Amino acid sequence: MIGELTGRGGHDAAPKPNNTTELRQAIDVIGTTARELGYDPFTTEFEIVPPHTMHEIASYLLPSRHSHWTFGMGYEQQKTMYDYGVSEIYEVVVNTNPAQAYLLDSNPLVYNKLVAAHVLGHTDFFKHNPAFADTNRAMVISAGLHADRIRQYRFDHGEREVEEFIDAVMSVQWLVDKVRPERPSPQEYMADGQRRYEERLSATGYRLTAYDDLFELGEPKRTKPTSGGAPFPYGDEHDIFWLIANFSPKPLEPWQKDVMDMMRDEAVYFTPQAATKILNEGWATYAHVQILRKLDEKGLLTGQEALDWIDLHAGVINPRRDFLQPYFLGYRMFENLARIHKGDPHPTGRKTYKDWQGNEFDESKYAGRDEYDPFWIRATIASDTEFLRNYLPPYLIEELAGELAPDYDGFEDDEADSPPLSPEEIDDYKKEQLLRLINDGQPYIHIPTGAGDYRGNRELCLKHAWDERGDLDAPLIERALGAVQFLWGRPVHLETMRDGETVIVICKSNGDIITKKVSKPRS
Amino acid sequence: MALGGPEGRPFYTAVDQGNWDLHRKGETDRARHKDKIKDILKANLPGSIAGDDLITGDGSGTYRVRVDKGKVEIPTFRFKRGQQDGMPGGAGLTPGIDWYEVDLTYDEIVGLMFDDLGLPYLEPKDEGAIEAKDVQWTDRRRRGPWANFDKKASAKANITRNARQGNPAKIGNWQDEDLRFKAYEPVIVPDTNAVLIDMMDVSGSMGIEERYIVRAVTLYEVMCLRRKYKNVEVAFITYHTEAKEATEKEFFTKGESGGTTVSSGLELALDWIEGGRYPPSKWNIYPLLFSDGLNWTEDNQRCAQMTSQLLSHANLFCYGEIRSAMRHIPLEFAQYYDATRLMGAFSKIIDPKFIKAILHGRDDIGPTIRAFLPGDTREGREGRV
Numbered sequence: 079m080i081g082e083l084t085g086r087g088g089h090d091a092a093p094k095p096n097n098t099t100e101l102r103q104a105i106d107v108i109g110t111t112a113r114e115l116g117y118d119p120f121t122t123e124f125e126i127v128p129p130h131t132m133h134e135i136a137s138y139l140l141p142s143r144h145s146h147w148t149f150g151m152g153y154e155q156q157k158t159m160y161d162y163g164v165s166e167i168y169e170v171v172v173n174t175n176p177a178q179a180y181l182l183d184s185n186p187l188v189y190n191k192l193v194a195a196h197v198l199g200h201t202d203f204f205k206h207n208p209a210f211a212d213t214n215r216a217m218v219i220s221a222g223l224h225a226d227r228i229r230q231y232r233f234d235h236g237e238r239e240v241e242e243f244i245d246a247v248m249s250v251q252w253l254v255d256k257v258r259p260e261r262p263s264p265q266e267y268m269a270d271g272q273r274r275y276e277e278r279l280s281a282t283g284y285r286l287t288a289y290d291d292l293f294e295l296g297e298p299k300r301t302k303p304t305s306g307g308a309p310f311p312y313g314d315e316h317d318i319f320w321l322i323a324n325f326s327p328k329p330l331e332p333w334q335k336d337v338m339d340m341m342r343d344e345a346v347y348f349t350p351q352a353a354t355k356i357l358n359e360g361w362a363t364y365a366h367v368q369i370l371r372k373l374d375e376k377g378l379l380t381g382q383e384a385l386d387w388i389d390l391h392a393g394v395i396n397p398r399r400d401f402l403q404p405y406f407l408g409y410r411m412f413e414n415l416a417r418i419h420k421g422d423p424h425p426t427g428r429k430t431y432k433d434w435q436g437n438e439f440d441e442s443k444y445a446g447r448d449e450y451d452p453f454w455i456r457a458t459i460a461s462d463t464e465f466l467r468n469y470l471p472p473y474l475i476e477e478l479a480g481e482l483a484p485d486y487d488g489f490e491d492d493e494a495d496s497p498p499l500s501p502e503e504i505d506d507y508k509k510e511q512l513l514r515l516i517n518d519g520q521p522y523i524h525i526p527t528g529a530g531d532y533r534g535n536r537e538l539c540l541k542h543a544w545d546e547r548g549d550l551d552a553p554l555i556e557r558a559l560g561a562v563q564f565l566w567g568r569p570v571h572l573e574t575m576r577d578g579e580t581v582i583v584i585c586k587s588n589g590d591i592i593t594k595k596v597s598k599p600r601s
Numbered sequence: 602m603a604l605g606g607p608e609g610r611p612f613y614t615a616v617d618q619g620n621w622d623l624h625r626k627g628e629t630d631r632a633r634h635k636d637k638i639k640d641i642l643k644a645n646l647p648g649s650i651a652g653d654d655l656i657t658g659d660g661s662g663t664y665r666v667r668v669d670k671g672k673v674e675i676p677t678f679r680f681k682r683g684q685q686d687g688m689p690g691g692a693g694l695t696p697g698i699d700w701y702e703v704d705l706t707y708d709e710i711v712g713l714m715f716d717d718l719g720l721p722y723l724e725p726k727d728e729g730a731i732e733a734k735d736v737q738w739t740d741r742r743r744r745g746p747w748a749n750f751d752k753k754a755s756a757k758a759n760i761t762r763n764a765r766q767g768n769p770a771k772i773g774n775w776q777d778e779d780l781r782f783k784a785y786e787p788v789i790v791p792d793t794n795a796v797l798i799d800m801m802d803v804s805g806s807m808g809i810e811e812r813y814i815v816r817a818v819t820l821y822e823v824m825c826l827r828r829k830y831k832n833v834e835v836a837f838i839t840y841h842t843e844a845k846e847a848t849e850k851e852f853f854t855k856g857e858s859g860g861t862t863v864s865s866g867l868e869l870a871l872d873w874i875e876g877g878r879y880p881p882s883k884w885n886i887y888p889l890l891f892s893d894g895l896n897w898t899e900d901n902q903r904c905a906q907m908t909s910q911l912l913s914h915a916n917l918f919c920y921g922e923i924r925s926a927m928r929h930i931p932l933e934f935a936q937y938y939d940a941t942r943l944m945g946a947f948s949k950i951i952d953p954k955f956i957k958a959i960l961h962g963r964d965d966i967g968p969t970i971r972a973f974l975p976g977d978t979r980e981g982r983e984g985r986v
Contacts, residue, residue, distance in 0.1 A: 134627035150630030557676035
């Protein structure tokens with residue numbers, strides 16, 4: 079998500095219509111204070127909106143985005159949770175320059191003060207964190223143009239037909255290259271591939287055996303490519319979305335290709351946010367705490383406000399049962415590393431601890447060092463995985479795990495009684511949490527070299543690189559594979575593992591799904 | 602107060618509160634999402650409501666229909682859930698399919714079902730159309746023809762008036778106001794009892810879709826009867842080589858294998874009627890027979906005979922032959938199949954109370970109902986089927 083603050087639902091403060099002038103003045107002060115503390119956010123446009131609009135924006139993620147029933151479903155879910163007092167969204171921030179932020183009109187002023195401070199934390203993060211360096215800062219305009227074109231296509235080609243197509247594209251939405259999403263034009267790509275192939279031929283004197291990479295379904299091993307040229311794709315391809323959009327043999331109609339291009343732009347725009355959820359929310363929460371404390375120091379909060387914001391803050395960082403609750407984990411990590419940076423001792427007085435390698439780690443050595451400067455971190459660490467790996471020491475895991483809601487994985491709820499976790503338990507726990515973050519929780523799927531023209535028949539092969547996170551959800555991926563087949567127009571294969579065995583799931587042209595077991599394990 | 606930070610740039614360019622009332626994109630897309638769910642609900646109805654008491658119940662409860670969550674969500678490449686819980690033998694999630702359940706009222710479910718099947722609209726009850734069945738001479742009026750003069754009532758009125766006026770309480774001093782005349786009131790006595798005897802063969806050919814068809818037709822007929830009769834009972838008979846009474850749930854879920862002797866079902870029904878359970882003197886009888894048409898050929902004669910017997914007791918006997926496997930056979934060849942099927946045996950029975958229909962699939966339900974119950978649908982009355 080693009081940065082939303084959620085708290086426990088059904089807060090008791092009676093909704094008061096926000097006085098826009100009051101809020102404007104408050105934001106002015108908050109902005110000044112933020113600058114004083116070293117924050118450097120994008121210029122931010124604040125919009126005060128009613129709950130139904132908030133639900134809408136939180137679901138569509140971009141205010142100008144195209145229509146789709148899945149957004150309607152998201153909107154419905156949010157509205158229901160709000161109506162039942164289960165959860166409330168207090169703000170939505172969009173990564174653009176100038177940034178756009180939405181505040182709830184039914185919130186009391188003090189809540190919106192905290193939220194505004196939190197928002198500036200986000201826009202500072204968007205501006206400085208390397209994961210966002212190449213994002214489209216005019217995305218709201220782009221999304222609006224996308225929506226216009228899609229609307230036109232719905233008119234020209236039929237509502238259901240366009241909806242059906244978008245449904246299929248959504249199945250592959252996240253199969254983009256998250257590291258390096260830029261791609262050349264299709265012509266450049268093919269020319270590039272051919273050139274490399276020929277260079278290698280002349281350099282090595284023998285043909286590439288790229289086809290060795292392909293699994294054979296009991297067929298004789300091929301040693302020569304069936305077509306005379308370079309394998310397609312000429313290297314392992316991780317951007318399945320891009321490959322399908324540009325090379326589908328269906329072939330895609332021009333409007334279909336355009337829809338895929340537009341949706342890919344939007345997906346690529348959002349991937350950094352999925353990868354930095356804990357960093358981003360932690361940073362913004364840490365920011366709102368610093369800013370509001372400063373305001374209090376300066377005497378700019380009333381006595382009641384000084385209590386109210388703490389209350390709201392407590393609700394926001396409440397982890398409930400989820401260790402990876404981003405506001406909780408992110409905030410506590412920033413709080414801890416900021417303490418180390420300042421040279422403050424740990425509340426228990428402890429000076430050193432064992433790090434993950436088992437070595438003694440002397441905190442005091444890191445006081446004043448860049449690597450523990452929160453501002454340096456937000457400008458350097460580009461993923462949650464990296465953040466957790468480097469800034470979540472064993473003792474912190476133990477401390478935080480003890481604060482989770484009772485009966486979570488056997489940890490006792492009463493800290494005083496809980497037995498200290500063994501180093502192995504802590505290690506396992508960290509591994510388990512890190513696993514959940516890998517690739518933003520998604521499986522690694524790519525197209526091996528040459529697998530875009532399997533059997534010389536322009537069939538497409540996908541390979542799931544199985545890891546400790548386990549097997550794929552069989553019925554679901556069968557349907558997703560059907561969507562890929564719909565977009566590719568020809569048979570599509572997926573190699574994966576199931577219950578310890580390598581299997582290949584095939585979606586034929588008529589939509590039938592068959593699953594074959596591969597007798598020999600793939601090298 | 603000057604805006605802006607160190608470089609003079611503002612931290613905000615606007616703090617606005619506009620009117621968002623007309624922005625309803627969420628609502629439109631939500632409506633589209635709801636439509637999709639409705640379509641899935643309809644598709645799930647045949648399988649979901651198999652066991653419920655839709656026909657025999659009083660329509661007050663709610664009916665649970667399952668929606669395959671997967672059909673409402675976009676499928677993506679995702680891990681199987683629950684495999685990281687690590688607890689051996691722990692309560693794992695049901696692998697694969699996720700359902701959520703929707704509770705529908707009787708009206709909603711029937712609405713969906715009829716919508717799905719394109720069933721004809723049930724005309725609203727027309728009170729005036731029910732004719733008076735009887736008259737009661739219980740009314741007494743002060744005016745009337747002398748032929749209706751009621752001596753007793755008049756005398757009573759006379760004595761009462763005399764007593765009231767302080768005179769001796771006996772007949773005398775006749776006044777006009779003492780006169781009483783008998784008058785009648787038309788009494789609409791609805792036909793009180795009707796029984797629908799639903800008979801169905803439970804061999805293998807009656808699958809989920811076929812039973813859904815049977816349920817829809819039965820339900821429709823029951824609803825029509827309920828508008829005419831005060832008390833409508835439904836009794837179910839399942840038969841294969843033997844016949845047995847069944848509950849609604851059993852009727853729509855149980856299956857047997859083996860051969861079929863349709864006459865066994867008819868015999869049981871006759872037994873109930875002639876044996877005193879549903880005497881025609883007290884009950885209006887509506888047999889409803891469904892089969893796939895395949896029967897022991899020797900039995901066909903007996904069936905025809907029993908059918909005639911039933912017809913002598915019944916108000917209306919409807920027979921639906923469900924030939925789902927024969928959808929693709931052109932109509933001209935269908936007549937050759939008639940001979941071998943029950944329909945052939947029935948073809949010799951001509952009786953206005955005996956209505957036969959062949960159903961190849963759910964598309965035939967509408968015309969079938971219009972044929973069975975012409976009086977209840979506009980199209981039926983106009984002679985369109």
